[in-house]
Amino acid sequence: MKDRNGLRTTMGRGRLFASVLDTIGDTPCIRINNLGPGHVTIYAKSEAFNPAASVKDRLAVNIIEAAERDGRLKPGQTVVEATSGNTGIGLAMVCAQKGYPLVVTMADSFSIERRKLMRLLGAKVVLTPRAEKGFGMYRKAVELAEANGWFLARQFETEANAEIHEATTAREIMSDFDGQRLDYFVTGYGTGGTLSGVARVLRKERPETKIVLSEPANAQLLGSGVSQTRTTEGAPAVSHPAFEPHPIQGWTPDFIPLVLQEALDNGYFDELIPIPGAEGVKWARELARREGIFTGISGGSTFAVSLQLAERAAAGSVILCMLPDTGERYMSTPLFEGIEEGMSDEERAISLSTPGYQMG
Numbered sequence: 372m373k374d375r376n377g378l379r380t381t382m383g384r385g386r387l388f389a390s391v392l393d394t395i396g397d398t399p400c401i402r403i404n405n406l407g408p409g410h411v412t413i414y415a416k417s418e419a420f421n422p423a424a425s426v427k428d429r430l431a432v433n434i435i436e437a438a439e440r441d442g443r444l445k446p447g448q449t450v451v452e453a454t455s456g457n458t459g460i461g462l463a464m465v466c467a468q469k470g471y472p473l474v475v476t477m478a479d480s481f482s483i484e485r486r487k488l489m490r491l492l493g494a495k496v497v498l499t500p501r502a503e504k505g506f507g508m509y510r511k512a513v514e515l516a517e518a519n520g521w522f523l524a525r526q527f528e529t530e531a532n533a534e535i536h537e538a539t540t541a542r543e544i545m546s547d548f549d550g551q552r553l554d555y556f557v558t559g560y561g562t563g564g565t566l567s568g569v570a571r572v573l574r575k576e577r578p579e580t581k582i583v584l585s586e587p588a589n590a591q592l593l594g595s596g597v598s599q600t601r602t603t604e605g606a607p608a609v610s611h612p613a614f615e616p617h618p619i620q621g622w623t624p625d626f627i628p629l630v631l632q633e634a635l636d637n638g639y640f641d642e643l644i645p646i647p648g649a650e651g652v653k654w655a656r657e658l659a660r661r662e663g664i665f666t667g668i669s670g671g672s673t674f675a676v677s678l679q680l681a682e683r684a685a686a687g688s689v690i691l692c693m694l695p696d697t698g699e700r701y702m703s704t705p706l707f708e709g710i711e712e713g714m715s716d717e718e719r720a721i722s723l724s725t726p727g728y729q730m731g
Contacts, residue, residue: 390468395421395428396539400547400691405661406654406678410686413677415664415694416544423464423492425621425696426540430564431461433535434524435469444522449474452524453505453512455561455621456485457696462524463492474521476511478504481620484700505624506610513606527562527628528605536568544569544691545576554684557583557677557692559622559669563631565693570639581641584634585676587617588645592627593635599627618648618705621669621695650675652705655698667701670694 374380388394398420403413418426438444449472452462459475466473473494477486480501489496497515499508509527516523526532544556556573558565566584573580586593595613602608607626614625627635634640648668655671658664666674670693677692684690698706714722714730722729 391422392432392465392468395432397543400544401664403662403664403674406657406674407681411681411684411688411690413674413681413690413692415658415666415670415674415692416540417664417666417694419666419694419697421461423460424699425457425461426565426693427457427461427695428464429461429535429539430526430532430562431458431465433531434526434529435462435465435471437529437531437534438522444471447471449519449521450524451476451512451516451519451521452526453477453508454526455481455505455624456489456700457621458524458526458562459489459494459496460485460492460700463489463494467493474515476508476515478508480616482700483703488700501616504610504614504616506607506626509607509624509626525606526564527607527624527626527630529630532562532564532630533567533571533633536565537571538568540565541569541572545572548577548689548691552687552689553577553580553691554688555581555583555677555680555690557585557673557680557690559585559619559673559693559695560628560631560634561621561624561669561695562628563634565695566639567630567633570634570637574637574639582639583642583644583676583680584640585644585646585672586623587615587619587672588647589615590617590623590625591645592623593643594645599632601629605629605632619646619651619668619672620701620704621667622672644676644679646672646675648672648705654678655701655706658694659698664694665698666694667696667698668704668706670696670698671706 400414421428451474453476476497479498486496592613600608610625651668651672654675673692677690
């Protein structure tokens with residue numbers, strides 16, 4: 372907001388917060404101004420505005436509080452979960468605030484920054500071999516829970532997952548686009564919670580909005596048409612045969628989660644568009660350089676899909692895409708390849724253009 376002189380002003384949120392957990396949600400939908408064709412409008416819902424900087428903060432707090440409400444989680448009990456990083460970071464924040472020990476199992480292929488963030492927040496991180504993929508880290512979490520009597524968060528199966536997106540993410544979208552056009556909603560999937568929760572509301576209250584889902588081009592679990600083998604509890608029984616390692620961290624584990632199965636069974640998406648990981652990297656970089664929006668490879672991927680839709684969408688169409696997290700937890704990934712610590716030749720030339728304060 373600007374005053375009459377064009378100076379940006381703020382008014383505060385009109386409330387004081389009891390804890391960091393009360394700041395989760397109410398993330399902004401931001402217009403894209405410099406990228407994409409001019410005949411459509413693209414907005415990005417930036418989940419980096421959550422306190423631990425990802426959409427998984429929503430899931431994390433609801434898993435813990437739902438378990439507290441029904442007595443499955445006891446005071447001081449250790450929480451354990453398998454995660455590629457963002458859920459673990461969110462859980463670490465929640466557990467730090469509420470006083471629960473947390474153990475995270477994670478394949479060693481995921482970014483080092485994520486491990487460090489979880490450890491900084493007080494969690495223990497148990498690494499599993501990358502060759503065992505997501506299924507391996509999932510089974511390790513189950514083993515640890517069963518052997519030690521720990522509370523298993525079960526992000527891939529719990530009803531608390533889609534529930535929080537129905538209650539918060541979807542409601543924010545409905546409010547922000549109240550009286551406004553919304554032609555497409557674009558998201559990827561990790562657990563499937565964002566898709567299932569948001570779609571429950573959009574299908575009922577904004578049926579004209581097309582829901583578009585994406586997955587990695589080289590790991591098309593849904594596109595393969597092969598169903599997931601499950602245990603009696605709904606957990607994956609085996610790794611999905613269509614999976615291949617991909618660079619879009621947080622998307623598409625090597626199984627189809629039960630939370631996502633709801634979306635498949637109920638027809639919660641209108642189109643499935645695969646996207647190469649390299650496109651996700653490219654457009655995450657472009658969002659940073661051209662829009663000043665800092666997101667990870669998954670956000671770059673949903674934006675890349677939105678651009679594909681924009682090219683064929685009718686004039687005046689409005690597209691909303693999910694940006695699940697911030698780019699800072701991708702520094703050891705392809706997103707930052709070629710971004711040097713030292714000065715480039717161009718930067719050195721700028722330095723040499725004046726005589727003082729030269730680096731040796």
